[in-house]
Each structure stands twice: as C-alpha cells, then as structure tokens.
Amino acid sequence: MAIYVLQAMLGIAFLMSGIAKLAGARMHANNFRKWGFSPNVRLLVGGAEVLGGIGMLAGIWVPVLAVLAGLGLAALMVGALGVHRRAKDPFSQWAPAFVFLLVAASVAVRHASDWFS
Numbered sequence: 001m002a003i004y005v006l007q008a009m010l011g012i013a014f015l016m017s018g019i020a021k022l023a024g025a026r027m028h029a030n031n032f033r034k035w036g037f038s039p040n041v042r043l044l045v046g047g048a049e050v051l052g053g054i055g056m057l058a059g060i061w062v063p064v065l066a067v068l069a070g071l072g073l074a075a076l077m078v079g080a081l082g083v084h085r086r087a088k089d090p091f092s093q094w095a096p097a098f099v100f101l102l103v104a105a106s107v108a109v110r111h112a113s114d115w116f117s
Contacts, residue, residue, distance in 0.1 A: 003110050004060050010103050011056030014049045014073060021046025035087055048076055056107065063111040070108025077101035 021028045021042050032042040052073040059066025077097045084094035 003107065006103060007056055007060055007066060007107050010073075010100070010107065011053045011059075011069075013100070014053035014056065016053075018046045018049030018051075018053060021049065035083055045076070048072065052076065052104075056104075059107075059111065063114065066111045067108045070104045070106075070111070073104035074101050074108065077104065 024039075024042075028042060028046075029039070032039070032045075052069045055065045055069025056073070059069055077100050080097035081094055081101065084097060
C-alpha cells in the first residue's frame with residue numbers, strides 16, 4: 001500500500017513540474033537559459049516529466065507502466081544531476097533530483113520484483 005502512495009506523490013510531483021516547464025514558468029525558463037539550453041530542451045524535459053508522471057499514476061493499475069515510468073524518470077534525474085554538477089549548483093538545487101532518482105528507481109524495482117516472485 002505504501003508504494004502506491006509514494007507512486008502517486010511522485011506522479012503528481014512530476015506532472016506539476018512538467019506542466020510548469022511546458023508553460024514556461026519563469027524559474028524554469030531562467031534555469032534552462034542559465035544552463036545554456038534552448039527553450040526546446042525545456043519543452044522536451046517538461047514533456048518527458050508529464051509522460052513520466054502519467055505513467056507513474058497509471059502504473060498504480062498497470063504495474064508495467066510504473067516500471068517503465070520509474071526507469072525513465074530515474075534516467076531523467078541522472079541527466080539533471082549531471083547538469084547541476086556541470087553548473088556547479090549548490091547542494092540545495094541538486095538534492096531534489098537525487099531524491100527523485102532514488103524514489104523513481106525504488107518504485108521501478110519494487111514493481112519489477114513482483115515479476116520474479
């Protein structure tokens with residue numbers, strides 16, 4: 001049961017973050033510009049986050065979607081960590097990506113482990 005609560009929270013968080021990126025929220029637009037990325041990259045990342053969030057929520061009923069979304073979101077967060085590292089951002093800016101990486105990977109592993117039990 002706890003995995004589903006965690007999964008729902010993760011899905012909602014990525015939906016909100018992705019929608020903000022797609023909408024061009026000032027903070028996200030400024031960060032992507034600071035990191036040297038075009039608006040198209042922001043839109044691509046936002047779209048990936050929205051799809052991952054939807055997959056995470058749908059994965060409550062279709063577990064394979066949780067595995068795929070978890071792996072995709074974890075990969076996205078590895079990329080985010082690389083960007084923050086390259087930009088020499090302070091810990092407070094890259095810590096959320098690390099936490100989301102761990103949670104997304106945990107959800108994927110938890111659901112995938114059902115296939116082998």
